[in-house]
Amino acid sequence: MAGARAAETVPRPDGAPPRAGRFDERFLRRLESLVLTIRRSARMSAGLLRANRASKRVGAGLEFADHRDYAAGDDLRYLDWNLYGRLGRLALRLFQEEEDLLVEVLVDASASMGVGNPPKLDLALQIGAALAYVGLANLDRVALSPLGDDAAPALPPARGKGAILPILRFLDGVRAGGRVGLAAAVRAFLSRRRRRRRGLAIVISDFYDPAGHRAALDLLRHHRLEVVAIQVSAPQELAPEVHGDVELRDIETGESRELTVSPSVLAAYRRRHQTLLRDLEGYCRERAIPCYTVVSDQPFDAAVLRMFRAGGLLR
Amino acid sequence: MGLGRLLSGPLSASAVLVATAIGAAVIGVLYLVRLRRRRVVVSFAPLWLDAAGPRRTTTWARRLRDLLSFLLATALLALVVAATMDTRASTADADGRSLVVLIDRSASMSARVGATGVVGKVGKARSTSRLDAAKARATAIVDGLGPADRALVASFAADTVAEIGFESDGGRLRRAVAAVAPSEEPGDLPRALTFASAVLRGRPRPTVVLVSDGAFTEEARRAIPAGIDVRYAGVGQTGRREGGNVGIISFAARRVPADPSAVEAAVVAQNFGTRPAAVALEISAGAATVERVRLELGPGERRRHQLPNVFAADARLQARLLTADGKPLADGGDDELALDDTAFAVVPLLPRRRVLRVGGPNLYLDGALLSLGNTVTVDRLAPAAAEAQRARWPDYDLVIFDGVAPGPPPTQGRFLYLDAHGAGSPFAERGAVRDPVIGDVRRDHPLARQLDLSDVNISAARRLALAPGDVAVAGSFGVPLVIARERPGLRVAATSFDPRKSDLPMRPAFPLLIANALAWAPGRSADAAIDAPPALLTGASARPRDDLPEIAIAHAGFHQAGDMIVAANLGDVRESDTTPAAELDLGGHRLAPPDPPAWRGRVHLPTLALWLALALLLVECVTYHRRWTT
Numbered sequence: 001m002a003g004a005r006a007a008e009t010v011p012r013p014d015g016a017p018p019r020a021g022r023f024d025e026r027f028l029r030r031l032e033s034l035v036l037t038i039r040r041s042a043r044m045s046a047g048l049l050r051a052n053r054a055s056k057r058v059g060a061g062l063e064f065a066d067h068r069d070y071a072a073g074d075d076l077r078y079l080d081w082n083l084y085g086r087l088g089r090l091a092l093r094l095f096q097e098e099e100d101l102l103v104e105v106l107v108d109a110s111a112s113m114g115v116g117n118p119p120k121l122d123l124a125l126q127i128g129a130a131l132a133y134v135g136l137a138n139l140d141r142v143a144l145s146p147l148g149d150d151a152a153p154a155l156p157p158a159r160g161k162g163a164i165l166p167i168l169r170f171l172d173g174v175r176a177g178g179r180v181g182l183a184a185a186v187r188a189f190l191s192r193r194r195r196r197r198r199g200l201a202i203v204i205s206d207f208y209d210p211a212g213h214r215a216a217l218d219l220l221r222h223h224r225l226e227v228v229a230i231q232v233s234a235p236q237e238l239a240p241e242v243h244g245d246v247e248l249r250d251i252e253t254g255e256s257r258e259l260t261v262s263p264s265v266l267a268a269y270r271r272r273h274q275t276l277l278r279d280l281e282g283y284c285r286e287r288a289i290p291c292y293t294v295v296s297d298q299p300f301d302a303a304v305l306r307m308f309r310a311g312g313l314l315r
Numbered sequence: 316m317g318l319g320r321l322l323s324g325p326l327s328a329s330a331v332l333v334a335t336a337i338g339a340a341v342i343g344v345l346y347l348v349r350l351r352r353r354r355v356v357v358s359f360a361p362l363w364l365d366a367a368g369p370r371r372t373t374t375w376a377r378r379l380r381d382l383l384s385f386l387l388a389t390a391l392l393a394l395v396v397a398a399t400m401d402t403r404a405s406t407a408d409a410d411g412r413s414l415v416v417l418i419d420r421s422a423s424m425s426a427r428v429g430a431t432g433v434v435g436k437v438g439k440a441r442s443t444s445r446l447d448a449a450k451a452r453a454t455a456i457v458d459g460l461g462p463a464d465r466a467l468v469a470s471f472a473a474d475t476v477a478e479i480g481f482e483s484d485g486g487r488l489r490r491a492v493a494a495v496a497p498s499e500e501p502g503d504l505p506r507a508l509t510f511a512s513a514v515l516r517g518r519p520r521p522t523v524v525l526v527s528d529g530a531f532t533e534e535a536r537r538a539i540p541a542g543i544d545v546r547y548a549g550v551g552q553t554g555r556r557e558g559g560n561v562g563i564i565s566f567a568a569r570r571v572p573a574d575p576s577a578v579e580a581a582v583v584a585q586n587f588g589t590r591p592a593a594v595a596l597e598i599s600a601g602a603a604t605v606e607r608v609r610l611e612l613g614p615g616e617r618r619r620h621q622l623p624n625v626f627a628a629d630a631r632l633q634a635r636l637l638t639a640d641g642k643p644l645a646d647g648g649d650d651e652l653a654l655d656d657t658a659f660a661v662v663p664l665l666p667r668r669r670v671l672r673v674g675g676p677n678l679y680l681d682g683a684l685l686s687l688g689n690t691v692t693v694d695r696l697a698p699a700a701a702e703a704q705r706a707r708w709p710d711y712d713l714v715i716f717d718g719v720a721p722g723p724p725p726t727q728g729r730f731l732y733l734d735a736h737g738a739g740s741p742f743a744e745r746g747a748v749r750d751p752v753i754g755d756v757r758r759d760h761p762l763a764r765q766l767d768l769s770d771v772n773i774s775a776a777r778r779l780a781l782a783p784g785d786v787a788v789a790g791s792f793g794v795p796l797v798i799a800r801e802r803p804g805l806r807v808a809a810t811s812f813d814p815r816k817s818d819l820p821m822r823p824a825f826p827l828l829i830a831n832a833l834a835w836a837p838g839r840s841a842d843a844a845i846d847a848p849p850a851l852l853t854g855a856s857a858r859p860r861d862d863l864p865e866i867a868i869a870h871a872g873f874h875q876a877g878d879m880i881v882a883a884n885l886g887d888v889r890e891s892d893t894t895p896a897a898e899l900d901l902g903g904h905r906l907a908p909p910d911p912p913a914w915r916g917r918v919h920l921p922t923l924a925l926w927l928a929l930a931l932l933l934v935e936c937v938t939y940h941r942r943w944t945t
Contacts, residue, residue, distance in 0.1 A: 112358035112359060115356075115357075115358045206358060206359075208358055208359035208362075210361055234358070237357075237358055237359075240357075242355050244353075245352050245353070246352055246353050246354070246355045247352040247353065247354045247355070248355055248357055248360060248363050248364075249354055249355065249356050249357070249360070250356075250357060250358075250359070250360030250361075251356050251357065251358055252358075253360065255360055256354070257360070257364060258352055259363065259364075265363075268365075269362055269363055272362045272365055273362055276362070
């Protein structure tokens with residue numbers, strides 16, 4: 001149904017003419033096809049993506065979890081009379097609370113995400129939209145939060161496939177700009193959360209942060225969010241074609257420096273970039289954080305499908 | 316200002332200023348553009364900065380480097396502009412000179428100036444001539460002209476030729492100097508100076524620079540043009556002088572009067588060097604060598620060598636000086652001037668003369684006439700028949716009356732009376748003499764040339780009376796035996812005795828007497844009768860014969876003048892004296908050397924400026940990081 005509605009180009013919230021290429025009809029068709037493909041997979045059929053996954057919270061669920069001593073004021077309906085008969089001690093039966101999954105999609109909207117042709121932000125938003133749509137299709141609640149000084153406010157959690165269009169409109173209005181300190185942005189994101197619910201935090205960023213990515217990811221983990229890291233790079237960041245005397249300018253900080261780019265400098269840059277990526281992957285591997293690396297010139301559906309097939313994104 | 320003018324020569328000061336201003340502006344703009352590097356925006360600068368390592372230059376150092384680079388470019392511009400500028404402007408004279416560069420191209424300037432040591436294609440050391448050195452010197456002089464100077468390039472030998480008019484363009488002047496060709500004529504310095512004076516008349520600061528080896532006579536150096544500054548640039552005296560010169564200064568050939576079929580030649584050769592010279596003298600007629608003799612000449616020695624009987628199968632004789640082993644003398648290394656190693660002469664043609672013999676049979680006389688060969692055509696007439704043809708007597712070169720004397724005596728013509736007597740005799744008879752002994756002979760008279768009349772036995776002779784003006788060529792104690800009479804239109808020779816009554820016909824003197832009479836009677840000496848065509852000299856004009864046009868002789872060798880072949884040799888012996896003169900006196904004053912060039916120094920400024928610019932450019936390319944920016 002979403003695909004049928006999405007036959008038209010998604011209108012932009014600011015009333016500006018819709019941008020072709022990011023969330024057009026072709027995108028929605030590919031999105032629907034992607035979800036069908038994911039559903040057909042074995043892991044999907046096993047319900048691993050279901051919203052009624054057992055949460056770690058103990059509450060009014062169906063599945064027994066544990067006992068605890070009775071305290072005044074407890075609901076007497078959960079007293080385990082059998083245990084009282086055997087041990088003579090009042091104990092309360094605890095059950096795992098069943099709750100829907102909150103999927104937080106954090107998209108880096110800093111100026112560096114505007115690099116590339118198409119910009120890295122486009123692919124990041126398309127991946128975010130795809131994951132949101134998958135979540136909505138599985139009855140999860142999905143929230144979106146652009147990260148960045150100039151980023152738009154976060155989109156509150158929504159449920160159901162009908163929420164995909166507001167999400168797409170929201171994402172279509174996201175623009176790259178400003179600078180992002182990942183840790184600060186995550187800290188701000190966390191402070192905006194009204195409830196410290198558990199959930200899934202998908203961070204889509206280039207992870208170009210002088211302060212590093214560890215603090216940001218640790219913050220998410222410490223707030224009981226399961227983290228998924230998706231690193232986006234542009235082709236010219238992987239293999240830049242710059243030679244000679246240039247004035248190098250950082251797109252976020254505005255810092256500039258005259259530099260003579262020689263083959264040796266280029267080789268050193270590539271080594272540094274590989275080191276950055278390997279560091280991110282190593283960090284995530286140590287902490288069982290799924291980590292994916294995508295290049296901005298590849299199709300979003302292929303990237304998402306590769307993530308699902310690689311495993312780890314859903315459990 | 317058109318492009319052609321920009322490319323045709325040095326730029327004027329205003330053009331240089333404009334070019335400098337435009338160039339400086341362009342360089343300034345280019346450096347401003349160059350300093351603004353291409354801006355590249357990157358996602359994450361620390362990756363680049365870490366890769367580039369620590370900053371290598373501080374800001375002030377970079378600015379200093381940029382400033383130095385800008386100054387370097389400006390210096391390059393200044394050097395290139397300086398190369399296009401007329402550098403002589405700095406030494407400009409307010410009043411330019413009028414300069415006549417007189418280049419000596421006479422025969423002596425063809426002398427070799429040592430071996431240069433330059434190896435040519437054939438592997439032999441090449442040598443340059445004095446004229447080459449003179450042209451190089453003249454080129455240096457015109458290159459050193461001040462901007463206001465005007466120069467005329469002229470060359471001289473026997474005549475003077477202006478190679479180019481007054482000109483300030485160095486390129487044209489150099490081309491004019493290069494066009495000067497060597498000559499085989501003698502140098503006529505007074506004529507050249509007269510020419511220079513004429514062209515300098517009325518011009519400011521008249522100056523003559525004489526580029527020569529200074530081989531001029533005292534007479535030629537006697538006068539100096541008034542009001543003209545004459546300078547002397549000597550050539551030929553540079554370096555160690557290894558050789559001298561041996562040359563033929565005279566070569567002549569003639570037919571022997573007594574035997575016109577025989578040819579005798581005389582060669583005069585001189586060693587102008589300071590060392591003894593051994594040479595071979597070779598005489599050739601046409602392509603055949605007919606004589607070769609060896610000559611050893613001491614320093615400065617002049618020697619005449621007589622060749623009494625040259626087999627001249629060809630009328631053209633050539634004398635050549637060779638080395639002792641038969642190579643051309645100029646190739647031997649010691650001889651500086653090749654021009655005088657060869658001389659030319661033409662053997663005179665055998666003259667054909669008509670003789671009328673009047674008288675009876677006389678074998679002696681006929682034999683003597685026969686000895687003259689086919690150069691004589693003899694008509695024989697009896698006295699009566701001769702009388703009938705009296706009007707034709709003057710047509711003959713000689714009319715011989717043998718024992719007869721038709722009367723009246725002729726008043727016009729050429730005659731030889733043998734035993735003159737009778738009414739028709741031009742000499743009155745005063746008696747007879749028996750057994751006269753020839754005692755008095757006028758050796759200087761043409762009739763007596765090479766005659767040996769001693770011991771001639773004469774049985775009887777007539778005593779003839781001499782008229783005023785008559786000459787007793789031979790006599791016996793006052794009795795004339797051989798008489799010569801010269802009157803206007805009339806020449807008469809006579810013997811007062813009958814040769815057949817003496818033993819004279821048995822002696823060589825008899826045919827010689829006939830030959831002398833045949834030579835003298837027409838009014839020429841015996842030599843002149845078989846003389847060669849006039850010997851011509853280079854640098855002169857001559858009319859070989861009255862009926863031929865005048866020809867100018869520029870080169871030694873054989874020249875055709877109408878139906879006549881004439882030989883020409885170097886015009887002045889002094890050209891063979893190749894001793895150069897480092898100093899030259901003219902009119903009693905020693906000539907000063909020419910002024911140094913307006914641009915002092917041997918370095919050509921434009922060339923130096925361009926080389927400096929190139930060097931700076933290389934330094935700049937090496938020291939400044941210029942990489943292709945994409």
